[in-house]
Amino acid sequence: MRHWHEATSDARADGGFGxxxxxxxxxxxxxxxxxxxxxxxxxxxxxxxxGDDLAAHVMPVFAHLAEPDSPNVTAERTVTFLxxxxxxxxALPASTDGEWVLQGDxxxxxxxxxxxxLSEVRDGSLICLDRATGSVAALFEAxxxxxxxxxxxxxxxxxxxxxxxxxxxxxHGGLVARDGVGALIVGGSGRGKTTTSIDCLLNxxxxxxxxxxxxxxxxxxxxxxxxxxxxxxxxxxxVARWPEILDDWRMPAPGxxxxxxxxxxxxxxxxxxxxxxxxxxxxRITDGVFRAIMTSPRASFSALVHDSEETRRxxxxxxxxxxxxxxxRETPCFLCDLDAEPAAVAAGVADILREVTT
Amino acid sequence: MQxxxxxxxxxxxxxxxxxxxxxxxxxxxxxxxxxxxGSYYGxxxxxADVWRMMMSGDNGAQIADRxxxxxxxxxxxxxxxxxxxxxxxxxxxxxxxxxxxxxNSTDTAPEMTAGQYNAPELTVYSDMKDLLAFDPxxxxxxxxxxx
Numbered sequence: 495m496r497h498w499h500e501a502t503s504d505a506r507a508d509g510g511f512g513x514x515x516x517x518x519x520x521x522x523x524x525x526x527x528x529x530x531x532x533x534x535x536x537x538x539x540x541x542x543x544x545g546d547d548l549a550a551h552v553m554p555v556f557a558h559l560a561e562p563d564s565p566n567v568t569a570e571r572t573v574t575f576l577x578x579x580x581x582x583x584x585a586l587p588a589s590t591d592g593e594w595v596l597q598g599d600x601x602x603x604x605x606x607x608x609x610x611x612l613s614e615v616r617d618g619s620l621i622c623l624d625r626a627t628g629s630v631a632a633l634f635e636a637x638x639x640x641x642x643x644x645x646x647x648x649x650x651x652x653x654x655x656x657x658x659x660x661x662x663x664x665x666h667g668g669l670v671a672r673d674g675v676g677a678l679i680v681g682g683s684g685r686g687k688t689t690t691s692i693d694c695l696l697n698x699x700x701x702x703x704x705x706x707x708x709x710x711x712x713x714x715x716x717x718x719x720x721x722x723x724x725x726x727x728x729x730x731x732x733v734a735r736w737p738e739i740l741d742d743w744r745m746p747a748p749g750x751x752x753x754x755x756x757x758x759x760x761x762x763x764x765x766x767x768x769x770x771x772x773x774x775x776x777x778r779i780t781d782g783v784f785r786a787i788m789t790s791p792r793a794s795f796s797a798l799v800h801d802s803e804e805t806r807r808x809x810x811x812x813x814x815x816x817x818x819x820x821x822x823r824e825t826p827c828f829l830c831d832l833d834a835e836p837a838a839v840a841a842g843v844a845d846i847l848r849e850v851t852t
Numbered sequence: 853m854q855x856x857x858x859x860x861x862x863x864x865x866x867x868x869x870x871x872x873x874x875x876x877x878x879x880x881x882x883x884x885x886x887x888x889x890g891s892y893y894g895x896x897x898x899x900a901d902v903w904r905m906m907m908s909g910d911n912g913a914q915i916a917d918r919x920x921x922x923x924x925x926x927x928x929x930x931x932x933x934x935x936x937x938x939x940x941x942x943x944x945x946x947x948x949x950x951x952x953x954x955x956n957s958t959d960t961a962p963e964m965t966a967g968q969y970n971a972p973e974l975t976v977y978s979d980m981k982d983l984l985a986f987d988p989x990x991x992x993x994x995x996x997x998x999x
Contacts, residue, residue, distance in 0.1 A: 594991050609993035625993045655990070791879040792894055796977065799885070799892070811989070812874045815885060819876035 511611035511622050518574050518631035521581035531569060532559035533767060535662035535708040535720045537628075540569035545577025547637035551645045554756045558724045558765035571628035573656075575648065579636040586620045586635050603651070614652050619644065621652045628659040642750040646725040647706060653722060662708040662720060663814055665798070669702035669719045669769065670694040672847045676702065676719045676769030678709070678825075679777060680797040686777030686832050688728050689735065690839055692755070693832075696736060697840030700766035701726075701757050709771065709821065717771040717821050724765055727752035735836060772850040774798070774827040775843065784833035784842035794827030795819065826850055861938040862912030862931065866947040873946050875903070880965065884946055892977040893944065897965040898923075899972035902937055904962035906947065912938050918961060923969035933971040940974045 522544035530541045530553065541556055543549040552575050561567075578586060590613060592604025602615045612623045618635040632649060634640060640648075649656065654664035668679035668691040679687045691704035702721035710718045730753050733743050742760050743753040758765045776789065776797040798818050799810075810818075828846055833839050868875060872888040882895040882903045895903050898919070905915045916931045923930075941947045993999070 605991055605993075608999060609991050610998065612990070626995045626998065790881075792881050792883060795878055795883055796892070810887070812871070815874045816876055819878050819883065823878055 511606040511613060512624075514620070514622055514633075515574075515611075515624055515629065515631045517583075518576045518633055521578075521583060522574055522576050524582070525577070525580050528553055530556065531561040531563075532556050533561050534559060534573075535657045535660040535722065536710055536718070536768070537571070537660040538567065538569045540572045541575075542572060543575040545575075545580035545637055547580065548575055548577040548634060548640075551637060551640055552648050554758060555646070555648060555723050555725050558758050558762070559721065559767050571630070571659075573630040573632065573649070575632045575634065577637045578633050583633075586615070586618065586633055590615060590620075601651075612652070612655060614650055616650065619650075621650060623652055623655055623659070625655075625659065628656070630656060642727065642744060642746055642752060642754040645744075646727050646754050647723055653706065657708045657722075660708075662710040663817060664706060664708050664722070666705065667707055667798070668704040669707040669721065669771075670843060671700040671702060671719075671766050671769035672698075672844055673851075674766075674769050675772050675847050675851050677773040677775050677843055677847055678707070678719060678771050679704075679775045680794070681776050681778075682797075684779075685797075686779045686830075688726055689732070689779065689832060690775065690777045690830070690843065692726060692728075692736060692757075693836035693839040694843050695757050695761055695764055696738065697837045698764075699840055699844060700764050700769070701761070702766050702769060709817075711817055711820065715820070715824065717825065719769050719771045721765070721767045724756060724758045726755050726757060728755075729753070771821070771825060773846050774822065774825050775830050775846070776827065777830045777832050780831045781834055782831055784838045785831040786828040786842055786846055789827050789829040791822040791827060793829070794822040794825070797827075798822060861935045861942070862916070865909055865911045865950045866906050866938070866941070867950050868907065869945055869948045875946075877904075886945055889945065891944070893946065894975040894977065896970070896973050896975070897967070898970055899937060899974060901962070901964045902934060902972050903941075906938070906941075908962055909950070910961070918964070919969070922964045925969035929971075930969070937972045937974060944974070944976070 522542055525544050526546050528543045528549040532539050532541050538561060543552045590604055592606055595604040600617055604613055610626050612625060614621045618639050621632045623630050657664040668687040669676055670691055679690050681687060688704040691701060695701040702719060703723060704726040706722055708720040708722055712718055730745060733740060733753055739760055743755050745753050774794045795818060873884060873886050875882055875884040880897055880900060882900045884893040902915055905918060912934050916934045919930050920927045
């Protein structure tokens with residue numbers, strides 16, 4: 495069997511990346527494999543995780559997106575995660591030659607095979623998207639080496655491209671809902687997106703995400719919101735806000751800066767995968783009481799286009815820009831001063847959702 | 853008395869500096885993003901009126917005439933304000949001059965804001981620069997043609 499390190503040096507076929515995806519598929523047949531049909535950003539996807547240890551990290555993050563068994567329905571695409579060491583593979587390449595290459599601190603994104611394959615290489619991982627089929631191969635050097643960031647968002651920045659290939663748009667924001675009516679939570683890093691999302695989760699609202707979700711415009715001009723990851727991360731000093739789940743956090747190892755929570759393990763019934771977006775919230779951390787005031791669509795737009803180094807995205811297209819503009823034009827936006835008391839934040843958000851529904 | 857630059861701004865027509873710049877109308881205001889510079893701008897209500905007329909092919913003098921007629925404002929002040937605004941949009945690379953502008957007519961002129969005239973303002977949100985962590989656009993790929 496050819497391995498990925500051989501494939502990447504093969505300049506004859508697809509820059510080697512078609513062979514990488516084939517090698518991953520073949521390797522995944524040699525070890526214990528876990529499969530789950532999920533709906534990701536509205537599209538049916540077959541999730542395949544090869545390697546028990548890797549599955550223990552990856553499956554809980556996507557478990558809430560599981561589709562009911564439908565034998566007659568086949569997935570449009572496959573996302574394969576592979577524990578390379580468990581599959582007997584060699585070390586992953588630290589970088590790859592590409593037709594188009596973009597490099598940052600510890601990561602490289604490149605295209606191969608006349609643009610068909612898009613790869614992201616980080617220390618210990620290689621993720622490849624086949625833009626012709628929408629399928630993904632995510633190779634991790636060893637499951638035990640995964641950072642908490644990788645465990646929380648194992649598809650890294652490739653998720654935004656997967657969303658695009660599904661006709662959806664990845665957003666740096668949180669999403670909570672009540673009875674299928676959702677509030678998108680936007681703003682720069684440290685503004686309170688995660689705080690609001692967890693406050694709501696622990697006080698009766700549904701959780702769809704705290705930092706990375708997707709939106710899709712419907713044919714009626716409304717917007718659907720989608721959960722992408724059933725995970726959330728905060729700085730360790732913040733976990734004291736929620737004493738009832740203090741033991742549920744995985745605290746950061748050296749090299750990680752945030753603690754990880756898998757909300758599905760503490761409140762599986764409150765994990766939702768889709769909602770209709772009816773409000774946009776721009777939180778602000780304060781020591782006072784919860785207060786929500788309606789703000790302008792332009793303020794909402796500004797908060798929506800905030801990005802962060804972690805979720806940095808490729809330059810938005812005019813279509814994405816105008817979709818953001820339509821979303822902010824059509825959706826009431828509230829500037830929310832957060833309360834020191836989590837239940838008060840959730841009650842305030844629930845009031846907003848009630849108000850925009852009636 | 854207007855400077856030569858102002859006279860140029862008033863006589864010329866302009867178009868959006870695509871593809872680097874994108875703009876949209878949000879509830880009466882215009883939001884503009886210069887993707888190459890990673891910068892973000894807003895135009896207030898009267899500024900949005902001016903912008904819409906610029907995008908429909910009016911030159912600065914025509915825009916000033918329409919603004920004066922609509923708001924009943926002082927013509928000299930309006931002409932100076934329009935010249936300043938056009939100069940700023942050029943300076944920030946938001947628009948580029950059009951060599952041979954298509955003729956525009958009053959029939960197709962965009963509707964204007966109701967209310968009082970205030971000098972149009974281009975707000976530069978320089979604090980957004982670090983937050984628009986855009987990487988260059990990915991090369992396009994069409995799954996149908998395979999290119």
